[in-house]
Amino acid sequence: MSSQDFYRIRRLPPYLFAEVNQMKAAARARGEDIIDLGMGNPDLPTPQHIIDKLKESVDDKRTHRYSMSKGIPGLRKALAAYYERRFGVTIDPNTEAVVTLGSKEGLANLAQAITAPGDVILSPNPSYPIHPYGFMIAGASVRHMPMTTGSDFMSELAHAVQHSVPTPSAVILNYPSNPTAEVVDLDFYKEVVDFCHKKGIWILSDLAYAEIYFDDNPPPSILSVPKGREIAVEFTSLSKTYSMAGWRVGFAAGNKTLIEALTRVKSYLDYGAFTPIQVAATAALNGPQDCVEEHRQIYKKRRDILIEGLAGAGWDVPSPKATMFAWAPLPEDFLEMGSMEFAKLLLSEAEVAVAPGVGFGEYGEGFVRIALVENEHRIRQAVRNIKKFMSNRDAHIQAWRKNKNAESKDDK
Template sequence: MSEVFHRIRRLPPYVFAHIDPIKAKLRAEGVDIIDLGMGNPDMPTPEHIVAKLQETVKDGRTHRYSTSRGIPGLRKAQASYYGRRFGVKLNPDTQIVATLGSKEGFANMASAITAPGDVVLVPNPTYPIHSFGFIMSGGVVRSMPADPNEDFMRSLDRAVRHSIPKPIALVLNYPANPTAYTADLDFYTEVVKYCKANDIFILSDLAYSEIYFDEDAPPPSVLQVPGAIDITVEFTSMSKTYSMPGWRVGFAVGNERLIAALARVKSYLDYGAFTPIQVAAVAALNGSDEVIEEVRKVYKNRRDVMVESFGRAGWDIPVPKATMFAWAPIPAQYAHMGSLEFAKLLIQETGVGVAPGVGFGEYGDQYIRLAFVENEHRIRQAARNVKKFLGGKASQGNVVPLTA
């Protein structure tokens, strides 16, 4: 009876479990921790969304069980969003399911479509649920490049030809967590064409669709590609777009067969989010885009401050085009340590918490993810702490003006 359960054996220890005890110990000792590790939005949810929750929760009829697919008004609001933002027409009754955040949706989709031994192509590094949702379901993960560059299609073809059995699905995530890579419609068009020809489903994580910094190039949806809906489901989240991380509202949209499979699994597992939360989410989706623009502006300002101040401290931070993260190589003099040991040393010496890149896959072990979840003053303080730690070896390589 002392053996570890089979599925638990397939899960490595969560990498942040190595950092959290150090963080807790330092805080207990009175150290001011500037935590740039977890992507946990710190901005309050907009007032009109909270007000709708408060209004709705006073109606006792909303306290009963909800529906696991999401209330009709919420699914219609998501369909309207896709129509406005991407020009994609969706049937809210058959092509949309509300989820308890995109993470839950992804995990349950993996459970719905994966048989033991099925092969799934997943970027590396990537958000952990993209891999471990399938691993927990008995699948086999084969790593793909995370960068949607000219080598991606060659890698995809090689992976398909050399995988036995043939892969059932390809995971895409752009804008990407943790790397902040972005993809364009030309890339999606190539991928859709290849996957349709090879009977491979596409599962696209679009959680950061609205956190982008080039106003002329908003991230597209893969569903904008003609015919993509025949093989694709896309996952979105309200956590970052509307600063609603604790509300746990997301969506899966796309192919009717895949959506039906997800809905069936969910029907056995949950009754959906609390109805007042869903009603408030409708108010968010149907409300003004000014809320989204303000959130985006805050993250852009924080990005610029981080890139500038950390660059002056001696740590070059590549400028991300999207997401709430920077994906930074470990400073050269510490690269031999790997990301976990460097992250542990950094928090002990500077009080700055970061996410070790290895937590997102072995190919991330020379990188650190930094989240824009502290205000500009705190980010500058983190940079001053880092400068002392690095010895003030300033580098101007990626410094951008704060007005950029």
């Protein structure tokens, strides 16, 4: 017997980042200085006023009891205030908002709440893994919509709906996108809402990167669209905005029916985050927001150093308009080896870890995701390492081909 004998485990593919992560751990164990630009794990410190509020709340012994599964009232009210000032959207903190243990948990538990075996869910590909696999674990059939360079979302959506039986029950959106860093405007949301409203399809929008943007157009909320709240729920998080990834605080807001379903499932599964964490999260949303702008500018400067440096190394990577990621097409000479082998080669030869695009779905092949989670000095060092690696590309490619041929002979 093994874990593969369990139904839900059998539905999950191998974790494609595991091999790179094992190589990274082994290299560090050997004393190698690996610059980790793979995982989107914020390195910036949580702002001090949030930490101070956590400490203050921890000293109150009453906060050590069970909390509230749907989130303490003050935090839900703070979320409503955020939506009002940021998006001009009024939400009811009692019926249209629930606090989650990060947006990832919220997405997974909503999938459990609204999915029946055999339901069809539409998910862009490439995508953040929880988007399709949360529903797959829940028993749904996931139809992947190719989102490659030049793809038109509405065309792919219409095609997927036309050729799905039964009619899809939900579609997942994620803008700004992880991993591709693509952004959309309010007109895009209006078109999606109009289409899905007519077809009776729920919309689940992941807006985790709403506050990490680099131009004068802040990412919009789908709840700003007329009829949006009739069919959509939106997930946000404090993980990236306030560098609180390990705190596990996120939110779902929007359609009352979906919020009620998620709240009910959560009531059976958890008692909510530790109350002092929720109190500190309230301070984050209600307190000074200059820290958000400071973090945004830090990521922007890192982005510019990375993109300009890679261009100087002979690797042209589009400059992301948002998120803490660059979605980098493989250099042409390395296309034949694919994103996994390229990521492994970059780790072993340049001591730089990146995430292979294929780990985000089959249509992520041909790309790697580079995270802006090291300081400027380290990113410059990564660029120097990559430049040296690129200058020896012919030797690296020939060595890779030789190893591949040797492995092919051994398989025979």
